[in-house]
């Protein structure tokens with residue numbers, strides 16, 4: 137097989153750019169095929185503090201610092217009524233090694249990352265849409281359509297699928313398994329003039345929780361804020377699948393959201409997307425690795441998607457580099473990658489699963505400092521995907537307290553108004 141590259145990467149989002157950067161900097165020939173032309177809009181704007189060492193290792197931090205993205209030092213969780221709030225400051229977590237993140241407009245952020253991959257030596261082709269792939273004993277072949285419609289094949293020793301929720305290789309092989317309890321919709325837009333907290337907390341991600349849905353507010357520049365509503369598809373359908381109507385109704389039911397949006401003006405249309413959590417049953421096969429959302433996608437409540445994408449991009453680059461050095465199909469290394477990523481994702485899936493239960497929210501909104509349990513939760517929220525034992529046992533304590541709270545209230549119960557989107 138005549139090889140066009142050592143590694144082909146499908147997709148130039150954060151996962152693909154990260155994998156491309158690490159591989160190219162290690163001296164490997166990388167061909168990255170991206171179907172869109174950048175800059176392009178993308179949802180997912182709140183990052184985690186643990187992204188920072190990755191940016192530095194990739195050498196892209198100076199470009200990101202120069203872009204002047206807002207600083208994020210914490211996250212706030214509010215009840216929609218405005219009656220209860222808690223703020224997690226990353227600097228308060230004694231187990232948290234990195235305490236500051238950035239909030240980004242993804243069009244600019246993704247372009248900086250992709251340009252950095254290109255400058256690091258990867259060949260990046262925009263406007264090329266991959267249609268399918270095949271593996272053989274000698275390598276991998278992908279079929280891609282060029283910007284002028286011609287279809288051609290590219291060959292490489294290894295393939296990294298970073299196609300995001302398009303999930304190209306996972307769908308082609310029927311690997312996608314959707315989480316039964318996390319089938320959501322999201323409706324979102326950018327707004328100017330959204331009210332923010334004073335001082336440093338003005339850069340926080342703000343989560344506003346109602347009975348069956350929740351909002352995010354993410355400051356993406358001095359003036360602009362991303363606002364989104366995550367809800368059940370049934371509630372969306374019950375409002376005639378009218379994004380404007382469902383968004384207005386949810387805002388009208390929340391005194392806190394009304395206050396925040398009182399002087400806000402929407403910039404552009406409201407967008408709607410499905411927000412189904414899923415996992416591919418295999419994250420790797422011989423010669424093929426899946427990274428970021430093409431490995432699995434999780435409800436965005438804790439803003440972990442971009443970090444997971446970059447973390448898996450980095451691990452996949454290491455795994456592919458080691459297979460290339462050894463001159464084999466990577467099977468053993470790739471299985472280890474699969475296990476490690478699955479374990480890390482489980483940490484978040486468990487936390488996300490609990491977020492939708494009332495006892496969890498009751499304790500989450502009233503953190504008590506005994507045994508430093510909140511600090512352990514903060515470390516995971518900051519991006520500690522492979523928590524040490526001292527964090528893990530505290531998390532177990534937290535889940536135990538959630539079970540106790542369900543039957544015997546340790547902190548006051550919260551009451552939501554009747555579901556505001558129910559018809």
Ligand SMILES: Cc1cc2nc3c(=O)[nH]c(=O)nc-3n(C[C@H](O)[C@H](O)[C@H](O)COP(=O)(O)OP(=O)(O)OC[C@H]3O[C@@H](n4cnc5c(N)ncnc54)[C@H](O)[C@@H]3O)c2cc1C
Pocket residue numbers: 146147148149150151152169170171172178179180181182183264265266267298299300301302304322364409410411427428429430436438439440441442443445
């Ligand atoms: C409603 C919502 C809110 C979110 N909020 C957050 C948040 O606040 N913080 C956070 O960290 N994450 C958030 N996420 C998750 C985040 O958007 C993703 O986890 C992240 O973008 C994953 O990066 P990726 O590189 O894997 O995929 P993507 O960023 O989706 O990149 C995939 C790329 O592959 C390209 N591609 C797709 N198919 C092909 C093809 N056939 N050929 C060539 N190229 C292709 C696409 O054009 C795209 O550029 C949110 C997600 C949703 C749905």
